[in-house]
Amino acid sequence: MEQKISTLSRALVLDGQVSLAVIDSTSLVREAERRHSLKEGSLTVLTKTLTASCYLCGWLKGARSSLTVSLSANGDFGRISVLGDGDLNLRGYVQNKDCVKGKLGAGSLTVVRDDGEKLPFAGCVPLVSEEVGENFSAYFQESEQVQTGIALSVVLEDGKFVRAGGVFLQALPFANEEARAFVKNGAARFQAYLDAGEYDKIFKELGVEKAETREAKFACRCSEERVESLILSMGEESALELLKEEGKISVHCEYCNADYVFGKERVRELFKNHE
Numbered sequence: 001m002e003q004k005i006s007t008l009s010r011a012l013v014l015d016g017q018v019s020l021a022v023i024d025s026t027s028l029v030r031e032a033e034r035r036h037s038l039k040e041g042s043l044t045v046l047t048k049t050l051t052a053s054c055y056l057c058g059w060l061k062g063a064r065s066s067l068t069v070s071l072s073a074n075g076d077f078g079r080i081s082v083l084g085d086g087d088l089n090l091r092g093y094v095q096n097k098d099c100v101k102g103k104l105g106a107g108s109l110t111v112v113r114d115d116g117e118k119l120p121f122a123g124c125v126p127l128v129s130e131e132v133g134e135n136f137s138a139y140f141q142e143s144e145q146v147q148t149g150i151a152l153s154v155v156l157e158d159g160k161f162v163r164a165g166g167v168f169l170q171a172l173p174f175a176n177e178e179a180r181a182f183v184k185n186g187a188a189r190f191q192a193y194l195d196a197g198e199y200d201k202i203f204k205e206l207g208v209e210k211a212e213t214r215e216a217k218f219a220c221r222c223s224e225e226r227v228e229s230l231i232l233s234m235g236e237e238s239a240l241e242l243l244k245e246e247g248k249i250s251v252h253c254e255y256c257n258a259d260y261v262f263g264k265e266r267v268r269e270l271f272k273n274h275e
Contacts, residue, residue, distance in 0.1 A: 060086030064116035075105025149187035
């Protein structure tokens with residue numbers, strides 16, 4: 001039975017030399033699919049980006065922190081973007097929603113992490129593969145100098161989404177050559193478990209009795225209140241001028257596909273209540 005929440009579970013393996021993370025992103029992705037109505041190829045590439053971004057969010061410190069991940073390429077999908085925070089709230093979109101199949105093409109992967117305590121860290125690497133996981137591995141190696149093995153899974157049956165997940169292995173600074181070789185070659189050995197949704201077997205095979213588990217979910221920060229604040233920041237004269245030209249003020253959130261529409265009476269009332 002599919003669980004109703006997505007989870008990120010972490011543990012140390014190989015005598016504490018390797019960090020292991022296993023993500024069940026099924027529920028997270030199902031909500032993204034519901035909001036965006038994606039075709040198979042577009043759903044797959046966004047799913048893998050959301051899963052990898054969830055792993056990155058796991059290293060952040062609370063809701064004040066933030067993550068921005070962007071895959072900008074000249075291929076079929078266009079821009080793929082994900083936002084998240086340290087509480088594992090994520091949302092994202094793919095520019096072209098209608099790809100049944102497609103290629104990333106040439107471009108770059110950009111990651112911006114902000115712990116809310118100092119200047120944000122930004123890293124950008126060229127895309128090295130059509131596989132999302134390989135591009136994130138390259139990012140960790142080149143931008144953060146951390147060897148990382150990644151396996152990502154998206155299961156579709158008759159074109160319908162079934163489940164998604166990922167395995168992430170990172171060598172700690174003091175890891176020996178054997179541990180580093182395991183990270184380099186080890187993630188793929190768990191692909192069958194990922195595809196079957198048998199996440200517990202990954203921990204069992206590596207001798208993990210108890211892992212730290214956290215909930216992850218699709219959640220967007222957009223709201224009517226935020227849109228109201230945006231309209232108020234325009235000033236009444238500019239807002240009424242826009243209403244005159246367009247007949248309404250519309251705001252669309254690409255990340256969760258929500259639309260906010262304000263008509264003349266509502267805008268007038270909004271400014272009246274804030275006099």
